[in-house]
Structures are given as C-alpha cells and as structure tokens.
Amino acid sequence: MKRAIALAFAASLLAGTAMAQSTLRIGLAEDPDLMDPTTARTFVGRIVFASVCxxxxxxxxxxxxxxxxxxxxxxxxxxxxxxxxxxxxxxxxxxxxxxxxxxxxxxxxxxxxxxxxxxxxxxxxxxxxxxxxxxxxxxxxxxxxxxxxxxxxxxxxxxxxxxxxxxxDKFGSAPVCAGPYKWVERVQQDRIVVERFADYWDKGNIHFDRIVYQPVTDATVRLANLQSGQLDLVERVAATDVDAVKSNPRLQLVQATELGYMGLSFNVANGDRAKTPLGQDARVRRAIELAIDRDAINQVVFNGLFSPGNQWVAPANPWYQKSSPTPKRDVARAKALLKEAGVANLSFTVNVPSGSENAQVMQVVQAMLQEAGIDMKLRTLEFATSLQMASKGDFEAYFIGWSGRVDPDGNIWAFNSCEAAQNDGRYCNPEMDKWLKQARSTNDRERRMAAYAEATKVHMADMPRIYLYHRTWFYGVSKKLQGFQAPPDGLVRIQGLKQG
Structure with a gap:
C-alpha cells in the first residue's frame, strides 16, 4: 500500500514537472531580423513580438x-x-x-x-x-x-x-518589454526561446512556460515537423498542402485572409542599380505588369485559394479602388510598350527570399515574361539578407510582401512616400505624397477614399511596385493545442492557448 502511494505521489510529481516545463513549439517561415520594436521590419518578427512586447x-x-x-x-x-x-x-x-x-x-x-x-x-x-x-x-x-x-x-x-x-543599439539582441514572455536566447537560423514572465499582468491567461520559435523556410519540411509532432503550430502552410492538413486526424487547419499583399518592388532611385531602363522608365514596369497573368499564378501555385489583386488592399477590402481594376494580361501591349521605351531586350534580376512558394511564383512569372521577350533572372537569398540588400539598394527588383495593417495608410505610406523608412526603391513623387497626406489628415471616410483614389492613379502611372496577390493565412495546428485564432494581421497571439 505504501509502495502504491509512493508511486502515485511520484507520478503526480512527474506530471507537475511536465506541466511546469510545458513548451509550445512554433514553426516560422523565416528567421526574424533584429528584435527591436523600433528598428524591426519582418512579419515573423511581429509573431515573436506578440509574446514578448x-x-x-x-x-x-x-x-x-x-x-x-x-x-x-x-x-x-x-x-x-x-x-x-x-x-x-x-x-x-x-x-x-x-x-x-x-x-x-x-x-x-x-x-x-x-x-x-x-x-x-x-x-x-x-x-x-x-x-x-x-x-x-x-x-x-x-x-x-x-x-x-x-x-x-x-x-x-x-x-x-x-x-x-x-x-x-544592442537592445534587439535581448529585448525587455512588458509581454507575457521574457527573452531567454536566440540562435540565428535555429531558434528563439522565451519563457513565461511570472509578473505578467494577465498571467491567468498564459498556460505555457516556454515557447520555442523555429525558423523552417521550406514549407514542406515545416509541415513534416508538425505532422511528426516536432512542432505544435506552423504558420503559412503552403496552399498545396492544405488538403494534407485537413486529412490528418491529428491536425486542424485555421485560416484568415491577410490585410496585406505580395508583389514586385522596383529600385527606381536607390543607387547605381536603379540606373537601368527598369528603374528609370515607368513604361518598362508597366510592360512587366501586362505580361503577368495574376489569375494564372493563383491557380498554378495556390490552387486558387489566394486573391489576385493590383492594389495595396485586396479587391474585397472596403478601401479597394474599384475604379482601377486589375488589368488583364496583354502580351502584345507589353511588347509595344517596350518598343516605345526603346528597350529591345529587357533583362533584369529579381531578388527572391528563400522559400518554395516564393520560388514557384517567380518561376511562373519568369515564364510569362519570357513570352513577352523579357529575361528575368532569379537571385534566391536568405530573408534577412534580402532585406539588408534592399535597404542598401542592392537590387533591381525585389519579390516581397507586407502582412498588412488595419488602416490602409499602413499598407501604402511606408513604401510609397518620399519620407518613408521602408521605401527601399526610393520612389518619390510629390503628387503621391500630397494625396497620402490628405488621406492621413482626416477621419472622414469619403474624403479619405477620394484621396486614395487619386493616389491610386499616381501609382498606376508610376508603377514603382506591381501588386500581385493577397494571401490566405493558413496555419497547421495540432489538435492538442486549444484556443488558437487567426486574425487577419497573421500574428500568433499566445493568450488563451493551452494544451488539450
């Protein structure tokens, strides 16, 4: 009897130890940049920040x-x-x-x-x-x-x-904030570890003692780690893997339409690499857009699960400018524009962050452009490296997205204003700034919509960026994990998450 009691007591101690050391393992599609809220710019960084700051x-x-x-x-x-x-x-x-x-x-x-x-x-x-x-x-x-x-x-x-x-300036290596988890360590390209903050103001809503964020750039490998139980949650499940998650009895699929976009950004004024027909002539950039079939990208790469679009918000977004719809593919017109611009053999390189979906999209675009006589070379880079190169102007074109913000200003100002910090291509048009500032200066919705309509016209004429599509956030989640919701901003909020 005493032995049975002792065993039961030992089992309860082990269970308590397991609970005290409970760890949530989250797979990220990239490795974040510096974790300083003031200087950071990556989407995956925002996912980590949601637990720390x-x-x-x-x-x-x-x-x-x-x-x-x-x-x-x-x-x-x-x-x-x-x-x-x-x-x-x-x-x-x-x-x-x-x-x-x-x-x-x-x-x-x-x-x-x-x-x-x-x-x-x-x-x-x-x-x-x-x-x-x-x-x-x-x-x-x-x-x-x-x-x-x-x-x-x-x-x-x-x-x-x-x-x-x-x-x-070393704050980003170990940020100190007021979130539910405090910083433990970071091993670049391998993991970020945070542990529960005992004095958090909402500690009753926090149920894991530790979170390990692991960057796994290959979506297939990321999903395999989820299926094997090595991860509890992965963000950005590939559209082609959605059915695999749905059919797995141990997993659940959670989804939401993003607020942001994916597209091609062009270097128009950031150093020597902007001094090309691509960077200096809007007709060339317009020709590239006309050579692209956005619907085909969606069907071929994403099984039709994303939303093609030509603006900084999706067509279903209430801020979308219906007067400027997504153009249809027109290869003949693309060739005519190149001829008009005096560009006989357009060739340029696009920087592409590593990842299977990114590669697939750019390969499809590459084939489309070839039909218009345009040679687009692909340069695959680790994500944080691609950001650093963009800031320095070391690119001609850059395939990059933005996770989006609730207010439309958050999707356009930072990339299209002369004053913006994330305007890597250094696009600057005072007319664009005029309309963006007007939209910022009022809470009147009609006045803001009118200002954005004018800004859209300027953007279409200058074409510093080609918006391609708007993603659906797909998350693969272990059914042992309860309480996960996916807001359209794509972040993983830890509050309320618990083991089932």
Whole structure:
C-alpha cells in the first residue's frame, strides 16, 4: 500500500514537472531580423513580438480595437491630441514599472532612434506629455487618422527605459518589454526561446512556460515537423498542402485572409542599380505588369485559394479602388510598350527570399515574361539578407510582401512616400505624397477614399511596385493545442492557448 502511494505521489510529481516545463513549439517561415520594436521590419518578427512586447492597443479577430497596455483612449475635439489611460500595476521583465514615463520614453525613442522604422509611422506626434503616472497625452502637429492603428503594432510596443538605455543599439539582441514572455536566447537560423514572465499582468491567461520559435523556410519540411509532432503550430502552410492538413486526424487547419499583399518592388532611385531602363522608365514596369497573368499564378501555385489583386488592399477590402481594376494580361501591349521605351531586350534580376512558394511564383512569372521577350533572372537569398540588400539598394527588383495593417495608410505610406523608412526603391513623387497626406489628415471616410483614389492613379502611372496577390493565412495546428485564432494581421497571439 505504501509502495502504491509512493508511486502515485511520484507520478503526480512527474506530471507537475511536465506541466511546469510545458513548451509550445512554433514553426516560422523565416528567421526574424533584429528584435527591436523600433528598428524591426519582418512579419515573423511581429509573431515573436506578440509574446514578448505588449502594445498600447491590440485588435481582435474582427479587427476591432481592444485594450492592452492602455485601457482607455480619447481624441480631443480637434483631433490633434490623443489621451491614453494606462493599465495599473504592469511591470517590465526587468521589474521596472510600465508607466506614463515609460510610454513617453518609448514613443520618443521611436521618433529619434537612429535607423528607426517607426518614425514615419508616427511622425505627426510632436510631443508626448506625462499627465500623471498612468495617463499620457500625444499632441500632434496635424490631425492623423491612422495613429490609433499604428499603436496596435510595433509603434505601440513599450520597452523598458532602463534596459534600452543600458543596451543602446544592442537592445534587439535581448529585448525587455512588458509581454507575457521574457527573452531567454536566440540562435540565428535555429531558434528563439522565451519563457513565461511570472509578473505578467494577465498571467491567468498564459498556460505555457516556454515557447520555442523555429525558423523552417521550406514549407514542406515545416509541415513534416508538425505532422511528426516536432512542432505544435506552423504558420503559412503552403496552399498545396492544405488538403494534407485537413486529412490528418491529428491536425486542424485555421485560416484568415491577410490585410496585406505580395508583389514586385522596383529600385527606381536607390543607387547605381536603379540606373537601368527598369528603374528609370515607368513604361518598362508597366510592360512587366501586362505580361503577368495574376489569375494564372493563383491557380498554378495556390490552387486558387489566394486573391489576385493590383492594389495595396485586396479587391474585397472596403478601401479597394474599384475604379482601377486589375488589368488583364496583354502580351502584345507589353511588347509595344517596350518598343516605345526603346528597350529591345529587357533583362533584369529579381531578388527572391528563400522559400518554395516564393520560388514557384517567380518561376511562373519568369515564364510569362519570357513570352513577352523579357529575361528575368532569379537571385534566391536568405530573408534577412534580402532585406539588408534592399535597404542598401542592392537590387533591381525585389519579390516581397507586407502582412498588412488595419488602416490602409499602413499598407501604402511606408513604401510609397518620399519620407518613408521602408521605401527601399526610393520612389518619390510629390503628387503621391500630397494625396497620402490628405488621406492621413482626416477621419472622414469619403474624403479619405477620394484621396486614395487619386493616389491610386499616381501609382498606376508610376508603377514603382506591381501588386500581385493577397494571401490566405493558413496555419497547421495540432489538435492538442486549444484556443488558437487567426486574425487577419497573421500574428500568433499566445493568450488563451493551452494544451488539450
């Protein structure tokens, strides 16, 4: 009897140990860039940030604003001041308080830190005032409609002032924020490990002690690891593997239509590699668009599960400009435009981030362009490397996507404005900036739509980017994992996830 009790007690200890060491394993399609909310730019980085760095506000699966570090927010009557009430009792991972002073520090860091990619997202903020320890006011130089939406992403992530000041430009190697998990380690191209933060303000909603994020660029290998039980969840299941997930009794498929896009970006003014017919003549870029059949890409590569499109939002999005529909393929017109531009034998290289779907898409496009007499060479690169090269202007064309934002400004400003930090091709047209600024300056939907209609016309004429399609986010999830939802922003939120 004593032996039975001892065995039962030992079993309970083992079960408790297993529970205490519960680990969630997530497969990523790429390896993130530097994990500093101020300078980061990758989609997979945002997935990791969702567990490490809480934001002032968040969105739910229906794209509605929900509180996170801020519990209330209110605009002034003239729309030039936003007051935020902060959640009491929140701590950073280093034990420091998350208060109004920390919010002021973080927002000012976004605006002034060298290499900040958040500056252009919130540049209308002229000052941040600590009203009291749990109240902060953002005063704007002009009304700025997208500000709330920006605060639901990296611009709204609040970092520990003590840690950020101590680490300087090394902060991204071990970020200290106020999220449910704190940083443990990173092995480049292999894993990022975070562990549960005991003092998290919503700790009752966190059920895993550790998360391991593993970059696996090949979608087939990523799925195989899920099927074998090596991973619990994988993002961006290939469209061609959807049926395999559906037919596996141990897995479930979760999906959502993305807010963003995939497309070809062109180097039009970023260094010597822009000094080509492709970079200098919009007719050449227009010819490339006319040689592409977006519907065929969707059918051949994605089994018809994605949404072809020619704008920074999908055709089903309420901000889509129906007056500028997706053009049909016209090879004869493409050839005529090249002849008109005086380009007899167009040849260029496109930088392609590694990944089977990326390669398939560009191979299909390559074959289409050949029919129009265009030679497009493919240069496959590791994802973070491709971003670095783009920033330096080391590209002619770049196949790259954007995961999208709730407000349409988040899909266009950062890549098409003269002032934007992520405008790798250095496209700049004052007429475009005029309309984008007008759209930013009002909350009136009709006025914003009218401004975006004009911006769309400018974009179609200049063609600094060819939007190709809008993805459906497909996630493969172990049926042992409960509570996972996929909002259209594509992020993996840890709150509520638990083992079944």
């Amino acid at each position: 809480d934001k002032l506000l968040d969105i739910d699966k229906d794209l509605k604003l929900v509180p996170q570090l801020a519990t209330e927010w209110k605009w002034s009557d003239d729309q030039t001041a936003l007051t935020l009430k902060l959640r009491p009792g929140v701590k950073f991972h280093d034990g420091e308080p998350m208060d109004a002073a920390a919010v002021k520090y973080s927002l000012e860091r976004h605006l002034t830190f060298p290499g900040s990619r958040r500056k252009s997202e919130i540049s209308q903020v002229k000052s941040v005032t600590v009203v009291d320890p749990l109240t902060v006011r953002l005063d704007l130089s002009v009304p700025f409609a997208p500000l709330i939406a920006q605060l639901t992403d990296r611009a709204g992530m609040i970092v520990s002032p003590k840690a950020a000041q101590a680490m300087g």
